[in-house]
Amino acid sequence: MFYKNKNNKILKSTIIGVIFIIIVGSLLHFTYKFSNNSPIVGLFSPINESVWEHLKMAVFASIFYIIFEYKFVKDYANNYFFAKAVASLSTMIVIPLLFYIYTSFTGKSILFIDILIYIVACVLWGIINYKITSSKEIYSNINGLGIILLLIIILSFFIFTISPLNLPIFKENLSNPNGLLIINNLINNTNI
Template identity: 30%
Template sequence: MNTHERKQDVIFTRRYQWLGLVVISLLSIPLHFTYEWLGQQAVIGLFTPTNESIWEHLKLIYWPIVLWWGIGFIVFRNSKQLSWLKWLTAATVSLMVIMAFIVGWYYTWVYGIGKSSSLIHMSSLFIAVPIGQLLGIHVYRVVKPCFIYQVISLILFILFGVMFIYFTFAAPDLPIFVIPN
């Protein structure tokens, strides 16, 4: 890839992921209520929160990110000459940062500061998604394609997907899976 193509690749990635800030955040809002709206069907619960635990709320980020980054790569990989290795690594960084921020935000507010409200919990989403997406853009721009990054990224994406599905029906007795009072 020459310098001009690389620059166009980065410009496209930035624009696409900035749009992703909005789409991922907006997708997350109705997903919060979808399980209840559709009659608490088990198959819907695999992709949406089935209760108010912090773990279940991470589905609000995981599935929209999988869709956004996955569809983006499939649609634009040829026309924009996207690098699969870099794209997957950037998506993984975005996902991990967003989920870590949301968990940290929740525990800081609820247990560190002693405050809990829907506004505080929703604000984590609107802070975490921009941070994660911006880091994803940065990683895509600077990371050198590396097979080990792809393997780790793929393992993390698959592992979290399997865990979200499995723990929907068999949540361990750990604080992150407990429904808050």
């Protein structure tokens, strides 16, 4: 009975998490511009229209939810941080994969499909999160690995926002060098 009740709580929290990530992630799309291009805000929200920058929407919305949710589910969610890391990595794989597959056929980005991909990735985040956190199996030290993975993900966003690689995933379009907005703000902006 406890296991079933525990899973119901995890399921409810996961559904709330998916809705939270969809809404907050969508809002993150606009926060950099609304913050007058604050370099600090730019670390957590998209600074341009590149695929990489758009991954921040799902990942940082999920990080914000992880921080909020943990105190409510820590006593009955197994493998908590590992689940969140794997779920976050899944969004980082699914979004670019689906985006590049469909744009290889259409030759352009279509907003409706982009939004649909984002929602699908968030739902996948929820499914993976639920499967791992509701598992009867508890693996020793797996949460430590999850925390390390989450920190690596966060650090990679910070690094590649400031200094993106010369790869298509980091480019808004072929003629636009990315990362310069935030570097210029870090150098010139006193309103950090």
